Amino acid sequence: MGNLFSFYYLRDTIKNIHIMAFDVAMIQALYNKFPSKVAEARTVLGRPLTLAEKILYTHLDAQMELKDYPRLQSYVDFNPDRVAMQDATAQMALLQFMQAGRSKVAVPSTVHCDHLIVAKNGSANDLSSALKDNEEVFNFLSSVSNKYGIGFWKPGAGIIHQVVLENYAFPGGMMIGTDSHTVNAGGLGMVAIGVGGADACDVMAGLPWELLMPKLIGVKLTGKLSGWASAKDVILKVAGILTVKGGTNAIVEYFGEGAISLSCTGKGTICNMGAEIGATTSTFGYDESMERYLRSTGRAEIADLANGIKEHLTGDEAVYAEPSKYFDEVIEINLSELEPHLNGPYTPDLATPISKMKEAAAANGWPTKIEVALIGSCTNSSYEDISRSVSLVKQVKEKGLSLKSEFTITPGSEQVRYTIERDGFLEIFDSVGAKVFANACGPCIGMWDRMGAEKQEKNTIVHSFNRNFAKRADGNPNTFAFVGSPELVTALAIAGDLNFNTLTDTLLNDKGEQVTLDAPTGFELPSRGFAVEDAGYQKPAEDGSAVNVLVSPDSKRLQLLDPFAAWEGTDLKGLKLLIKAKGKCTTDHISMAGPWLKFRGHLDNISNNMLIGALNFFNEKTNEVKNQLTGEYGTVPDVQRAYKAAGIGSIVVGDENYGEGSSREHAAMEPRHLGVRAVLVNSFARIHETNLKKQGMLALTFANKADYHKILEDDRIDIEGLMAMAPGKPLQLVLNHADGSNETIQVNHSYNAQQIEWFHAGGALNIIRASIKN
Numbered sequence: 001m002g003n004l005f006s007f008y009y010l011r012d013t014i015k016n017i018h019i020m021a022f023d024v025a026m027i028q029a030l031y032n033k034f035p036s037k038v039a040e041a042r043t044v045l046g047r048p049l050t051l052a053e054k055i056l057y058t059h060l061d062a063q064m065e066l067k068d069y070p071r072l073q074s075y076v077d078f079n080p081d082r083v084a085m086q087d088a089t090a091q092m093a094l095l096q097f098m099q100a101g102r103s104k105v106a107v108p109s110t111v112h113c114d115h116l117i118v119a120k121n122g123s124a125n126d127l128s129s130a131l132k133d134n135e136e137v138f139n140f141l142s143s144v145s146n147k148y149g150i151g152f153w154k155p156g157a158g159i160i161h162q163v164v165l166e167n168y169a170f171p172g173g174m175m176i177g178t179d180s181h182t183v184n185a186g187g188l189g190m191v192a193i194g195v196g197g198a199d200a201c202d203v204m205a206g207l208p209w210e211l212l213m214p215k216l217i218g219v220k221l222t223g224k225l226s227g228w229a230s231a232k233d234v235i236l237k238v239a240g241i242l243t244v245k246g247g248t249n250a251i252v253e254y255f256g257e258g259a260i261s262l263s264c265t266g267k268g269t270i271c272n273m274g275a276e277i278g279a280t281t282s283t284f285g286y287d288e289s290m291e292r293y294l295r296s297t298g299r300a301e302i303a304d305l306a307n308g309i310k311e312h313l314t315g316d317e318a319v320y321a322e323p324s325k326y327f328d329e330v331i332e333i334n335l336s337e338l339e340p341h342l343n344g345p346y347t348p349d350l351a352t353p354i355s356k357m358k359e360a361a362a363a364n365g366w367p368t369k370i371e372v373a374l375i376g377s378c379t380n381s382s383y384e385d386i387s388r389s390v391s392l393v394k395q396v397k398e399k400g401l402s403l404k405s406e407f408t409i410t411p412g413s414e415q416v417r418y419t420i421e422r423d424g425f426l427e428i429f430d431s432v433g434a435k436v437f438a439n440a441c442g443p444c445i446g447m448w449d450r451m452g453a454e455k456q457e458k459n460t461i462v463h464s465f466n467r468n469f470a471k472r473a474d475g476n477p478n479t480f481a482f483v484g485s486p487e488l489v490t491a492l493a494i495a496g497d498l499n500f501n502t503l504t505d506t507l508l509n510d511k512g513e514q515v516t517l518d519a520p521t522g523f524e525l526p527s528r529g530f531a532v533e534d535a536g537y538q539k540p541a542e543d544g545s546a547v548n549v550l551v552s553p554d555s556k557r558l559q560l561l562d563p564f565a566a567w568e569g570t571d572l573k574g575l576k577l578l579i580k581a582k583g584k585c586t587t588d589h590i591s592m593a594g595p596w597l598k599f600r601g602h603l604d605n606i607s608n609n610m611l612i613g614a615l616n617f618f619n620e621k622t623n624e625v626k627n628q629l630t631g632e633y634g635t636v637p638d639v640q641r642a643y644k645a646a647g648i649g650s651i652v653v654g655d656e657n658y659g660e661g662s663s664r665e666h667a668a669m670e671p672r673h674l675g676v677r678a679v680l681v682n683s684f685a686r687i688h689e690t691n692l693k694k695q696g697m698l699a700l701t702f703a704n705k706a707d708y709h710k711i712l713e714d715d716r717i718d719i720e721g722l723m724a725m726a727p728g729k730p731l732q733l734v735l736n737h738a739d740g741s742n743e744t745i746q747v748n749h750s751y752n753a754q755q756i757e758w759f760h761a762g763g764a765l766n767i768i769r770a771s772i773k774n
Contacts, residue, residue: 021299022151023108026081027170031305034058034172038312041066048316050216050326051285052251055191059174061208069213071328072249075752077208080174082108083200086160086441087141088115088593089178089664091601093197094144095561097204100768102148103545106206110151110168111141112160115597119410119442120449123417127156127438136557137601140549147544148204157536158413158439161185161378164192165268166297166415166530171286171306171313176203180275180663180687181378181466186283187268188290189313191251193281194687196665198694198764205768210754212686214280215250217242218327220320221258223336227519228354228502230388231266232380232464232485234333235273236341240351241331245657247279249686253327254284255320258335263524264293265382272379273466276348278660278685285314289524296525297415340488340502344468345460345480347584354488358499366480366498367460373493374473375486376410376437377444380464383416383530388522389490390425395517396432396494400509404496405462407434410442415532422531443473446594450474460498462489467661469588471613487520558601563769564672564696566762572677572698572719574736576643578650579625579636580617580711585654586661587688589613591670593662600666603673610670611636611652618713626713637674644675651719653711654681659688668692672763678719680733680747682708693755696763703730703746710745714738725759727752 041057042049045068049057060066061077069076083105085093090111097105116137117130131138138155145152153163160177161184168175171189176182178200185192193211203209219238225231238252252274254267262270267284274282284290286306294303306313319326339353345366352360361368375381375389386409396402409429411417417439420426426436442448444465453474460480461473468481482498491502494517500507506514541547551558581589592609599606612623612635619633626632627639629646643650652671658681659667668691671679678698682705692699698719702708718734725731731749736742751759758764 021301022168023082024301026108027173027302028305030058030081030173031309034309035312044068048318048326050253050319051189051283051313051315052191052216052253054312055172055174058172063208071213071215074213075210076213077210078174080107080176080203080209082168082173082175083203084160084164084168084175084177084182085109085111085200086115086179087111087113087137088597088600089197090141091137091558092603092665092669093178093200094141095601096197096201096765097148098144098549099561099563099765100201100205102205104149105204107203108151109204110153111145112153112157112163113138113141113155114159114440115445115447117155117438117440117442118447118449119408119437123436123438130155136555140551140558140601142538143547144549145538146540147547147549149540149544151540152538154536154538156414156439158415159378159381159441161272162381162412162416165265166413170302171290176200176209178663180661181272183274183279183281184268184272184378186271186274186281187264188293189284189286191281191283194275194663196663196668196687196691196694198665199690201765202768207768211280212249215328216326217247217250217252218323218330219252219254220256220323220330220332221254221335222256222332223258223334224261225335225338228340228488229335229338230340230485230487231262231269233338233341234335235270236343236351236483237333237338238331239273239277239343239349240341242277243349244276244347244660245278245683245685247274247277250279250328252279252282253315254282255315258333259284260287260289261335262289263384264289265384268382269379273348276466278657280686286310287314292525297530340485342462342482342484342488344482346468346470348467348483354501355503358501361498367458368498369460370405370462370492370496370498371459372406372408372461373489374408374410374443374461374463374465375489376412377441377465378412379466380486381410381412381416383419383526384522384524385464385486386411386416386420386425388487388520390428391521392487392490392494392517393428393432393434399515400511400513401494401507401515402510403432403434403493405493407432407493408437408443409434410437410444411439414439414534414536415530418532419526419530423526423528446472446475447597448474453479462492462498464489469586469661472588475594491517556602556605557598559603559605561603563766564762566766567696567760569723571722572649574648575677575717575719576628576648576650577711577713577715577717578640578643578652578676579611579614580653580713581611581614581655581658582617582620583615583655584660585614585658587659587664587667588661590659590667591664603669606666607670607673608637610640610674628714640674640676649675649677651717652676652679653708654679655708656682657685658683659685661685663687665691665695668695668697672697689750693751693758694764696759696761698749698759700731700747700749703748707745710735710743712737725751725756727756
């Protein structure tokens with residue numbers, strides 16, 4: 001079909017497709033080589049191997065020497081098995097891929113439409129509105145997927161990570177995805193890593209993918225969950241131990257009898273929130289829970305293949321017997337003693353056991369009346385999660401109770417939604433007045449049109465999502481958001497009180513009696529199996545050469561990309577300080593989501609949100625910085641556009657763990673597009689640092705962290721040493737102060753030789769474009 005695809009045509013022609021197992025031949029080919037590759041790696045390294053090492057070394061690029069690569073020192077090239085993209089990030093990833101010169105993706109790839117659906121009135125109305133409001137974008141994604149051999153999951157099919165777990169994840173595999181929560185697939189024994197679109201473009205173009213060899217953190221789980229404790233509480237506790245940056249450049253590997261006792265989707269929940277500790281990824285060894293899940297989701301053939309090499313799809317026994325010898329850090333958690341946790345507000349690593357919440361709320365002045373309780377999202381939207389929540393909702397009428405908070409449910413996929421409807425769960429939710437949103441990200445990523453949020457009143461919500469940064473869910477900076485398991489969130493919806501301790505407290509029912517909520521129960525998998533009429537999958541054309549991908553030059557939503565300019569070959573002189581960000585500066589602060597998601601395919605328009613959430617060190621305000629050309633204050637994007645128009649480069653300065661959070665490469669592309677030349681911080685989050693490098697930016701760190709305080713508001717900054725830039729060689733910054741004085745500080749970088757070439761070329765894509773041949 002030569003014209004732009006009609007999304008509505010596609011929607012009407014893909015009904016009643018039965019989803020079969022994907023990529024069986026690819027998986028079988030990998031498994032055929034897996035045992036010998038593991039044996040060879042074990043011999044060369046001269047020691048037993050963790051699961052993470054087995055997967056990494058079996059996916060080592062053929063041009064890489066098989067050797068023991070030092071952790072946190074060596075950049076290593078790998079060949080991932082597949083790529084997954086969600087609609088918000090897929091737009092920019094595929095706009096870049098269109099420049100790469102290939103006629104088809106080199107590895108299995110998929111697009112999932114889950115980010116652009118606003119949660120407001122309920123699933124049917126919200127999905128209908130999204131189809132209308134985003135028709136141009138969905139048409140683009142559908143047609144570009146069809147042209148380049150990419151599987152396309154339509155709006156309403158579900159959240160990318162749940163759909164991947166149900167259809168694509170497999171033990172021992174390696175995948176990358178343009179979303180930080182790609183790590184969810186670790187629940188099925190993968191090494192699955194969140195990346196920016198440029199990294200995805202590399203792999204789809206058939207190039208190896210580069211990763212700093214991660215350190216390894218082992219988490220030994222003993223005992224077994226019971227009562228109110230859930231898999232979510234494992235990662236909430238781990239987040240409290242490691243903090244939001246304790247897992248940076250690390251793979252977290254869970255093992256032990258406790259790990260084996262968890263369900264597959266429970267493992268996925270734990271891996272999912274590994275993104276909140278900055279981990280490269282998290283994973284579990286293959287076991288019977290994964291086999292059960294594979295068979296239940298129609299992939300018995302893959303389960304049989306995995307069983308054939310199962311001893312290679314987990315860490316070696318010697319590793320788990322003496323973990324401190326093989327992991328860089330070991331944490332041990334007894335599941336039998338684990339207490340339900342609530343983490344927050346404003347950060348996912350502020351962990352509080354439920355028995356301590358009343359004390360913590362009083363000490364910190366947190367509002368204790370719960371306005372809204374929300375369950376679902378990619379983190380906790382499985383059949384098991386919903387069934388455990390339902391066991392509590394049933395008690396509302398049985399015990400003469402009522403919901404004290406607004407309560408919403410977001411199923412993870414159409415397969416889950418259809419099955420829970422068949423099994424009567426949706427009817428039970430409806431009976432207590434709960435609202436079911438579309439199978440999409442919704443409030444978890446700020447796509448929630450919450451009534452009254454614009455008033456910015458102080459209030460508390462609880463949810464089973466993964467992140468709770470300020471303004472994340474509803475745009476209100478005064479919303480105190482707490483993260484918990486779906487079952488704990490459901491109980492708190494019934495109580496309406498943050499102080500309610502499910503372990504000890506009672507509730508007053510409509511007869512004036514004090515009643516106790518029974519601990520949740522549920523089903524690991526549906527006893528009658530999963531069911532679905534229309535899973536929402538579009539298979540790409542075998543030959544997409546006749547498919548046209550059209551982008552209107554007048555579009556406000558989509559914009560074809562122009563290559564970024566190459567480095568001019570000189571040191572950078574006279575850079576203006578754009579902003580010195582104070583404290584936490586996540587990708588939400590650098591490139592907000594919510595209503596800005598509509599511009600994810602239009603680089604110039606979305607650049608109007610660049611750093612508008614960052615706190616300016618000099619005036620303690622957001623989106624107000626000094627324009628050194630006029631001496632007046634303006635918004636960050638406006639000031640930067642003024643510098644760009646004047647042909648003047650600038651620099652952004654930040655604090656610790658800069659770029660924490662989402663994988664969104666827009667946070668790197670927007671500064672690049674508007675003329676920022678360097679980002680200088682105390683430390684970076686992994687994905688954001690890579691994204692900056694990919695786009696030809698300078699990602700620098702203070703050699704002496706105290707030098708952060710030497711940066712003054714009116715500084716003009718020179719970056720020296722670029723012509724001799726080399727791996728491990730520091731650069732110098734000259735700070736030219738407004739009073740005429742200057743001082744020189746040293747800054748470090750982590751660029752290897754290839755990444756320096758990205759900088760020289762003006763971005764990695766410029767090199768790909770020059771090298772790819774159809």
